[in-house]
Amino acid sequence: MRAALPLAPSPILFGLSFGVLAKTAGMSLGAAVVMSATTFAGASQFAAVSVIDAGGTVLAAVAAAIFLNARYMAISITVASIFPGGKLRRLVESQTIVDESWALAGRGGRFERPILVGSGIVFFILWVASTAAGTFVGDLLEDPDALGLDAAFAALFLAILVPYLKNRRAIQAALLAGAITLALTPVSPAGVPIVAAAGACLLGLRR
């Protein structure tokens, strides 16, 4: 659990931000907290709520979040062998997998379960608690756009995106997705361009 401390500010600040966004989009304290406790994957939560905030449909919001979290299939496979016990125990413990706990657990060149689960629990508590705190901050904001909150969330997505752009294929796919979104935004309902942009991942099939 101590391994989590250097990274602790990250779930606190993102949790606060998510609470603020959730509240300004019209989400209740209960729904925001339950989402943080069950989904427990920051970017997808921001994605789903921002699609709704932009006037998108439930389907578009759900699809955007699910596409974003599909990577957890791949991530969970990399640590599949470190979880002991029966299926139920593995199901519960696997929920401590988040980008940060996974990265910490793999620092030493092989994945260590105590670090993954311990830091995951710390991140979980901080994430859920600060989401709740953030909704109260969100209540106090009269006009979030006057504070540049929309640009701040664009910056957030950009900052999360950049580390993924480590090879040519990822850069091409991201550019294609951006272009699809740009092209469809004027001609389709809100949320649809984001979902359509997911098609850019088919570039992965090219040799």
Added chain:
Amino acid sequence: MPSGVAALTFWIIVLVVGVATIAFKASGPVLLGGRPLGPRVQSIVDLLAPVMLAALVVTQALGGDNEISLDARIPGVAAAVVAIWRGAPIIVTMVIAGLVTALVRAAGA
């Protein structure tokens, strides 16, 4: 601000996204038991996160009400690009983007 979004809308999202994400996280340890994804599936899954994030950047920075809108968000996001390039932490990057956009708006641009 769509204050008229029904509470049920959010609860449906919370439920569906929550169940799907729990299943994704459990898929390796519970279902696959250590078997890897096929290489083709793997290469598609690898691209999903960058693709979705790129789409979100575009929507959040340029998206308007069924139009592309070039407004005070642009200087904010441009400042964020510089911040990321200089290695600033994410939260600092967010604050810089928000501040620049807020200042441009306050100046009435």
